Structure formats: structure tokens, C-alpha cells
Amino acid sequence: MEEKKYIIAADVGGMSVKMGLFLEDALLEKWAIVTNPGETERGQKHQLLEDVALSAREHLSNREISMSDLRGVGIGIPGPVKDDGIVLRAPNLHWGVANVREELISYLGTPNVAISNDANIAAMGEVWKGGGRGYDTIVMLTLGTGIGGGVVIGGRILNGACGAAGEIGHLPLRNDPEAKCNCGKTGCLEYYTAAAGIVRTARSYLATEQERSCLRDLTDITPRDVFDGAKAGDPICLRVVESFGDAMGQACAQVAQILNPQAFVIGGGISKAGSIILDTIKAHFVPRVLPALRDTPFCLAQLGNDAGIYGGAKMVLDAF
């Protein structure tokens, strides 16, 4: 009997679900469907998961691939996912506790469903085919409107006891009661280094310092303006980048002292600024770790928005 070769991967986001069809380790086709989280009164059925199953069936059917040739489905959910496939809470989807694995199994008629957190499957994707290739133990940080974190140890995703491993955006970096994070805590890494944090730091320097800056002409400042300005030598932008690197470097140093990963992979929209991001993080990381850890490599993610579907497919390859 021939081995089943096809894999469906789905990366659920707040607005859309990115999906992919893989033939063994190759991505054949990718597409997206609209996220419609709709929960029934009892919270036992989620329209979104039925939509994912329907879309998967449709794309398989278009290629005349039988469900019996499907090796499995790998899915990432924006919320804490335990090893048993239970999602405890997915704020962006307005979900409470959901047994995603069981539910998808019922819609798909295949028992081979692998599930994890969206940031974790992105980390897995980068290890498999992206910036983390060649490593099996990495920490990935995704820098955008929030800070996502994913941990892969020995080639396996670390979900953690309640699915919250890798929630590094909410690492309590500093004792700073004024630094009020959206999560309700204070002093979280995300407060300082996600997009809004970078802009906040820039505005604060602009208000307190007299130096010239390209940022003074802008109504809306974006992280991109800050990193572009720093590359051009703008003194205020350079200070904002230092401040960003200081927070990121310290957080990565904390991660390294605990986990000692083979490498860090940095992704997300902000990472598009390129090597300036890695350089400033590394500069602030090195003096804060023991000598043995100072050579830990920092790599840029390479798969962009496809990291999640690659990671979803890899979970299926590993599990079934």
C-alpha cells in the first residue's frame, strides 16, 4: 500500500485562515478563507472549523485527491493549545474552551489532526524550511502589532502545561507600573518592542529631546520610519533602535539563560527592517548572557506569512 502523501495545513488568524495543500514536503497550492469564528450557544461547534474542513475537502476534490490519500491536517490557532488539542481560550476568535482536534476530526472524517498555537507552528515552519533550517531547538519571536513567541525543542513544538509556552510577548521584562500592556499587566516585553511600543518610544524622545529628526515631519510614525531613519543616521531614530534592542536583547538573554536554544529566529513585519534588527538585539544580548551563550546565532525568518502552513504540514509529517 502506498503511503498517504497529501497534507492540509491551516493557520488561523483573526481576519483570515491561511491554508495550504502539500504533497509530501512540497507546497502545491495556498489560499485563504475568511475567518468566521461563529460559536453556537453551547460553544461546542465552531463555524470556522467547519469552514476549514469544507475548504480542505473542496481543494482536494478539485485535484481529484481522495480523502483516503490525506495523511492529515495540521492547524494553528491564535490562543493557548494544550498537547491534547484543547484550546483554552482564543481571544481574537472570541472562543472559550474548544476541543479543536475532536471537532475537526468529526468534520473531516480523518483522525489525523495535529494542532498547536499559531506562533508555535510558525516557529516549526521556520525550523523546517526557513530561517531556522539546520537547527532543531530554536526560539522564534514574531515582531508586529504584538510579539508572538514559539519554542521548538529537539524538533518538537513546546506547548507547555496549559498551552502558554512561548508567550514571550508578555514576559515581565521590567518593574514599571506605568508601562501598561494590553494584557492588563505592566512591564511586558510587548509594551516596549511591538509596533506601538517603538512608536511610543520615538514620540517620547521627540518630546523630550531637541535634536533634529526625520520623524518630526511625520504625522503618523511607523516602525519602518524609525528603522529607515536609523539606517540613514538619524540621531533620534538611532536612540529608538537602541532602546528597542536593549529590551529585546535582555528578553532574549533571559530566554537563553533558561532554554539555551541553538538559535533565535526573528520574524514578523518589523523584522523586514533586516540586519539592523538582528545587530541591535545581539549587541544588547551578548553582555547579558554567560560566555558559553554569547555565540548564539540570531537569524531572520524567511517564510513570511507562509511559516504557519509550513509548520502545520511539518506537524502532520512528524505525527502521522
Next chain:
Amino acid sequence: MEEKKYIIAADVGGMSVKMGLFLEDALLEKWAIVTNPGETERGQKHQLLEDVALSAREHLSNREISMSDLRGVGIGIPGPVKDDGIVLRAPNLHWGVANVREELISYLGTPNVAISNDANIAAMGEVWKGGGRGYDTIVMLTLGTGIGGGVVIGGRILNGACGAAGEIGHLPLRNDPEAKCNCGKTGCLEYYTAAAGIVRTARSYLATEQERSCLRDLTDITPRDVFDGAKAGDPICLRVVESFGDAMGQACAQVAQILNPQAFVIGGGISKAGSIILDTIKAHFVPRVLPALRDTPFCLAQLGNDAGIYGGAKMVLDAF
């Protein structure tokens, strides 16, 4: 053929090597030998490891146990140990790079040698037979003259890419250039919460505050004096305990946001103060982690100085 039932465990410290003989999962006998690290010119032979092998042979021979009935040897070394059994540096032993596994195999004539860092095998011991029983994913912190850390994930020790996982004593907790740690860095957890740090905090409060305190009568202050005083309501001692809890709670919160262990196990001499330690850490931990992590249990270690040999034996049971 009957399964081999005997296990030798060794926990190498700077002064002595604790050793144990196990029959399956039961400790039959424990003893200690003096640590004599002596290294030859070429750094390829370590007297200490030959001493361990000789002592193991002697104790087996006294009980008329044949080497062929030995399932294996599990050993913990005070330094970073990689998965391949290479020790990169053991400052307390004045060792450079040492292939401990190969060397022990040659002295013992058995290929079944399991090795890890001393803090890691203590964590493993506590998971198996101590305060971490019932869990398979924990972080152990050993509070004494230094802060040791051990990480067990899914029942396996995490050594990390260069053997430095779990070096949580040198987690860069704060940006504080005056807080000079023995490791050469600044702001390390150990600087604040190991024995010397607790005493330093006490002396600083005594110098700057006018309040009465039982500590004022003492020439030498120990952490025990501080925790005993706090239990009796001494205001200065209570403030030192708060400061200790603040640093430990933040560090554990950082660990939890990254690893999400099922539990923390707190051991070492300082932990003998008992529940006051857990209570103050937990009080400062809870507000710094996401809601899903707030119920993470904190447990006291139970095996004391025997944790390491239990962990050494468990490594052998798992590996061979």
C-alpha cells in the same frame, strides 16, 4: 535472561562526590568520596572520574554484584554538559573540555553512562521521587550560596545547545550596573536572591532604615536569621523577604511565560525556611503572568542532598 538491576549514581560537587547504589528504583546505599579533580597535562584524564569508577567497583564488589549486573551509571557534573556527554567547562573542578562519558566508559567497562549537569539531575530526582512527583515538566531552582536551575520537559532533562539550559541564577533580571555578579555580568537573579544577596539586602535596609530589628544584634547575618525574623514579624526582615520574593517572583514569571512548566520546585538550603519562601515567591509571581499561568504550583524540594543521586539513577533507568 534477567534484566540488569543495579545502578550507580554520582553527583559531583566541588568538595565531595555523593554516590548511590540503586536496586531498580530503590536506593540501597549512599556514600561520599572526596573530590579530587586532578587533571593531567593533556587534560584527557581526570582523577575524579577514575575515583568514581573505583568506588563504584568497590561498592558493587562488597555486595558481590558483578559488573555484568550493572545497568548503568548516571553522573551529574557542576558545569555545562551537552547531550553528547561533553563537559565544556567545570569551573569548580578547574576542568576545561572533558569527554566525561567516554572517560567513564573506559574506566568502568560499561557503555551505559548517562551524564548531565548537577542542577539538572537534582531536578530529575525531584520529579521522580521528590517535590515534583506527579509532574513531567518542571523547573527546579536551588537556592543556596548560588542559584542553580534545572529544567525537565516531558520527563527529560533539557541540557540545551551548549549545556547551559537552566542557568537561571544568571538570568539578567535587572538593568543595574551596580549589581555586580560573581560571573562578571550585572543584574543577575543570583546577585539578589542567593545567600549573599539576601544578607546584602538586609544590611542595606539596616543602614538606611531606623526601624528596630532582631538583625541589629547579630554580627553575622544569615538568610535563616532573616526568614526566622520575618516569621516573628520583624519589620526589616519582612521587607527583605518582600525584596527576595519580588526578584524570585519576577524570574519565575519570566520562566513561566517562556516554558509554562506544570510546576516549580524550590530547593537548596534557603528553602528550608519553608512555606514563607513559596508564599512570597508566589505573591510576586501571580500579578506578572498571564491569567492561564497564575495557578502554576510552587512546591518545596523533598530530597535534599540526595536529589542528585536519585536523578542520576533515573537517567539510567530512562536511557538504558
